[in-house]
Amino acid sequence: MASTYNVNASTKDFRVAIIGGGMCGLACAVGLSRFGIHADVFESASKFDEVGAGVDLGSNALRALKGLGVLDTILARGDDSKPHGRAMLFVSGLGAHEEVYDYNNSSIFTDADAGMGIYRSSLDISPDFLNALLPLLPNPNATHFNKRCTSISTSTSGAQVIHFADGTTHEADLVIGADGIKSTSRNAVAGTDKKLLQFTNTVAYRGMVPMDTLRQEGVKTEVGRRLCNFVGIDKHIIAFPIKFGKIVNIVAFATDNSVPVGSVEVNGPWVEPVPQQELLDRFSGWGHDVMAMLNHLKTPSKWSIHTLTPLETFVRGKIVLVGDAAHAMPPHLGAGVGQGFEDVFLLCELLGHPSTNLSNLEDVLKAYDAIRQPWANMVLKESFRTGVIYEAFGKPGYGVDDMAGHLAGRREPIWRHDLDGDVASAIAGLRERVSFPAVTNE
Numbered sequence: 269m270a271s272t273y274n275v276n277a278s279t280k281d282f283r284v285a286i287i288g289g290g291m292c293g294l295a296c297a298v299g300l301s302r303f304g305i306h307a308d309v310f311e312s313a314s315k316f317d318e319v320g321a322g323v324d325l326g327s328n329a330l331r332a333l334k335g336l337g338v339l340d341t342i343l344a345r346g347d348d349s350k351p352h353g354r355a356m357l358f359v360s361g362l363g364a365h366e367e368v369y370d371y372n373n374s375s376i377f378t379d380a381d382a383g384m385g386i387y388r389s390s391l392d393i394s395p396d397f398l399n400a401l402l403p404l405l406p407n408p409n410a411t412h413f414n415k416r417c418t419s420i421s422t423s424t425s426g427a428q429v430i431h432f433a434d435g436t437t438h439e440a441d442l443v444i445g446a447d448g449i450k451s452t453s454r455n456a457v458a459g460t461d462k463k464l465l466q467f468t469n470t471v472a473y474r475g476m477v478p479m480d481t482l483r484q485e486g487v488k489t490e491v492g493r494r495l496c497n498f499v500g501i502d503k504h505i506i507a508f509p510i511k512f513g514k515i516v517n518i519v520a521f522a523t524d525n526s527v528p529v530g531s532v533e534v535n536g537p538w539v540e541p542v543p544q545q546e547l548l549d550r551f552s553g554w555g556h557d558v559m560a561m562l563n564h565l566k567t568p569s570k571w572s573i574h575t576l577t578p579l580e581t582f583v584r585g586k587i588v589l590v591g592d593a594a595h596a597m598p599p600h601l602g603a604g605v606g607q608g609f610e611d612v613f614l615l616c617e618l619l620g621h622p623s624t625n626l627s628n629l630e631d632v633l634k635a636y637d638a639i640r641q642p643w644a645n646m647v648l649k650e651s652f653r654t655g656v657i658y659e660a661f662g663k664p665g666y667g668v669d670d671m672a673g674h675l676a677g678r679r680e681p682i683w684r685h686d687l688d689g690d691v692a693s694a695i696a697g698l699r700e701r702v703s704f705p706a707v708t709n710e
């Protein structure tokens with residue numbers, strides 16, 4: 269895994285700017301620094317702690333983080349952020365929560381597929397992924413806050429000029445757009461068509477509940493030990509343990525299927541606090557364990573889930589998109605940020621290659637695009653389809669056998685994606701078009 273050429277010896281003749289200091293932006297800055305590539309990070313927020321949300325990572329995401337040289341630091345934070353070896357258990361959301369499908373019983377699930385749950389930001393609960401990465405940045409002064417990118421232009425000399433809301437600009441040779449689902453850098457790659465981003469008609473209510481409380485309530489489902497998915501019609505709930513199983517992280521999804529996707533626009537905030545009663549009303553009639561969890565989720569936040577229409581390309585000239593800026597997807601395969609880490613891993617490997625320089629940068633980015641655009645967009649489409657399956661359990665939808673047929677093996681192609689193979693294919697594709705000399709130990 270990862271480069272075997274000398275990561276400390278690389279010097280480059282191009283300047284790099286990263287827009288967005290989220291998980292992908294910071295992972296990219298750290299990954300590039302391993303090749304001696306300096307990157308300035310421009311973050312619109314005033315600090316790194318604006319949004320708190322637990323995310324689950326598959327083994328592909330863990331391998332990408334390992335390849336970027338950051339996994340051990342994240343694991344060493346001393347929390348429960350270590351891979352857990354139990355895959356998702358599907359149970360009915362209604363009645364006595366009968367088992368629907370156990371991913372552990374899948375013949376192709378192995379320990380190597382195990383994922384983990386991490387935090388995106390500095391809630392009281394650590395580890396905080398971003399804070400774990402900060403000490404790895406070689407130059408903290410290269411992270412610039414309160415810098416909201418509004419557009420990117422090209423100077424007469426061919427440099428990229430980033431324009432910020434405060435009226436300032438910054439010049440770089442390469443711009444990496446890591447500014448998330450509402451990306452502005454995407455405009456420079458894919459245009460400004462508002463229809464690129466669509467509301468999925470799904471909302472997700474999120475919050476956390478202590479496991480002790482749930483035990484006292486008589487919750488029997490394994491939510492304190494593994495990732496559980498309570499499935500039903502037009503709704504499903506993901507619950508998984510964090511903090512050594514002391515806390516259960518809950519994401520309750522509800523979809524309005526009466527209107528086509530893309531026909532409703534969310535004009536208010538995409539994330540907002542809502543009264544608990546709204547959540548209780550939506551899941552009224554669901555089974556005991558579900559209602560016990562939701563009854564203790566006192567201050568839920570509601571997320572309007574949006575998806576990006578698959579982009580034709582992640583690259584234009586010397587601007588390249590990574591993470592949600594490139595392929596924001598519904599969260600139903602727990603794969604969004606993992607795809608972002610795969611982007612970042614490949615991009616760092618290609619940019620860090622000794623044969624990459626200013627003169628062949630655009631070709632190198634095309635090689636990145638040729639690998640990442642089809643794969644990440646496939647995962648995006650599958651994520652959407654997976655949400656449809658989760659919310660089709662029960663009459664008049666699927667029975668237990670149908671669910672098993674649809675769920676078996678669904679995640680493995682994503683978990684087992686060959687990241688080193690991506691690097692090799694990208695370089696091979698590059699060499700078909702341009703001269704890109706090989707190096708020892710490549």
Ligand SMILES: Cc1cc2nc3c(=O)[nH]c(=O)nc-3n(C[C@H](O)[C@H](O)[C@H](O)COP(=O)(O)OP(=O)(O)OC[C@H]3O[C@@H](n4cnc5c(N)ncnc54)[C@H](O)[C@@H]3O)c2cc1C
Nearest residue numbers: 288290291292312324417447448591592599602604605606
């Ligand atoms: C409900 C829900 C559950 C999810 N669960 C999972 C999961 O279990 N597993 C998983 O892999 N993924 C999950 N995801 C997806 C995951 O959260 C995203 O894929 C991930 O956060 C994307 O990281 P990013 O760095 O690309 O973008 P972000 O995390 O959004 O970071 C973008 C950064 O750019 C900054 N920014 C934005 N605009 C500008 C600008 N114009 N100029 C400068 N800076 C800017 C932002 O402030 C932010 O810091 C989930 C998403 C949701 C909504």
